[in-house]
Structure formats: C-alpha cells, structure tokens
Amino acid sequence: LFRSAVHPNAGPFAGHAQLGQFLNLSIGAMLALALVQIGQAFSGEDPTGREVIDRLGSVPMRFAVLLGLLALAAAAALAWSNTRAGMLSLLIAGFVTFVLLFFKRGWRGRETKIAVTLFLFVIVVLSAGFVVLKPLIHKPNASVEVSGQTRMAILKTMSPMFTTWPVMGTGLESFEWVYPMFDQDTASNSFYDHAENDYAQTLSDTGIIGAVLTLAFLLIIFRNWLKAFVDRRPIQLAAVGIAFAMVAVLAHSTSDFSQRTPAVALLSCVLVGLTVCLANLAEAEPASESAK
Secondary structure, eight states: OGGGOOOTTSTTSSSHHHHHHHHHHHHHHHHHHHHHHHHHHTTTOOOOHHHHHHGGGSHHHHHHHHHHHHHHHHHHHHHHTTOHHHHHHHHHHHHHHHHHHHHOTTOOSHHHHHHHHHHHHHHHHHHHHHHHHGGGSOOTTGGGOOOHHHHHHHHHHHHHHHHHSTTTOSOTTOHHHHHHHHOOOOSOOOOOSSOSOHHHHHHHHHHHHHHHHHHHHHHHHHHHHHHHHHOOSGGGGHHHHHHHHHHHHHHHTTSOOGGGSHHHHHHHHHHHHHHHHHHHHHHHSOOOGGGO
C-alpha cells in the first residue's frame, strides 16, 4: 500500500502524512528560532503594547516576523495537504506550546500574552479553514487512504505477532514479511509494508527489550529538554519550539510511520541534538541573576 499511496498533495514525499510530520517539525524549528529572537529583543523587560509595536523595526523582531510568516505558510501547506492526523497534531502541539509559553519562567510579560494570543488565534483560523476547504480539495487517490477501521484491524492482527515473539520481536523492518502470516483478511488484496502506528511497529519489531530502550531514549530526551526549558536565558526559549515539534510528532506517530521517512527522521535527530546542546549549555553556564 505504501508504495502505491503517492498522494497528489504530498510533494516529493510518498504520502501526505509524511509531508505533514515534516511540516510540523519545520514549524517547530521556525518557532524555536523566532522565540529566541523575541526573547533577545525583550530580555528582562515588560514592554507595553506600544513599545512592542515600536520594537518591530529592530533586527531580531523583523527576523522573528519573517519566521512567523514562514511558519504560517507551512501551516497553510499542511492544511492544504489534507492530512487529518497532521492537523490534529498541529492543534495538540499548539495547545501545549500555548501552555508552555504562558508558564515559562522569566517570560510572563505583556509580550508573552500577545505572542500566545496571536499564536492560538492563527491555529484556530487554520483549523477552521481546513474544515471549510476540506470538501473542496480534490483527492483522486482517496482509494489508497488508510481508514481508522483499517488501522484498528492492523493493530488487532499485530497482537498475536507480539505474543509469539514478545522479548526480542520479529526484527527491525520485518513487518511486511511477518504480517501476512497472521493476516486473516483474505477477501482484500491490500499489502501493508508498515503498521500505521510507529509505537505498535516498534513493539512488534523489537519486543519488550526494544520498547524499554525506546522509552529510556525518550526519557533522556525529556530530561535534557526540561533542563533547557527551566533556564531563563532567551536562547533557551528554543525549547518551547522544540516541544511543539516533538509533541506534534509523538501525536502523529499514533496513526502513521513517518519516522521511517529519511527527511522526517533526520530533522527529528537535528532537533534532538539541539535539545541536548541547550541542556549542556544550561548546565555549563548557569543563567545570571540579571537574566532572571
């Protein structure tokens, strides 16, 4: 199914779900850099609305506005690609980002409230536009879309796969060869070379050992992210944008396998590496009292 599911709105990606995850990661990266620029422009200040407008001409704010426009364009492309899971992931990540920005230590001034309000407004408008435009988007390859019912059927079929090889799994990327052995749906000729769920396939491919290692890896990432987030210097605001990207990917992975797409996996690795660098910076150079 994956080989034939080239979506007309997916650009160079094999499917629009893969495009959706890449766009969400890109939005998170742009948001991270934009927040750093805004933080540098208003570091240690609590400006009025008028002062915020006056500061728009500064280099950091102009760069932040440009990044915001690019992120908006990416969000519009995400909506136009017609990936429902991608838009839902965008909404979840947007809500988490709103909460993180509002409670970010050392950044609770008026400019924060303005930023989060505008961000939430844009998310709502894009979501409403997606609902309105969805019936107008032409989908000639709709027959290859995987429905929610099909996804549930795949997960149900995978259950005996895990119980047969619970400790070490069937082996990485062995799904397309092992799954047909357990598939009882002989009425259809559908071929699945990936499960429509990254978590389920990881558990099936690597077993309990792989699941434990994956969970440990995620906890290490979260620990490093938390170190960066609690630091009060402007550069650590990048942790909020990284959180947007990671939450979107984690949410989308429940219904897709985009982390097995090179472009998505590579950008995810870059953001994870940036998280570790920010954590190391927070440990090596504690924020000064003036930054608080």
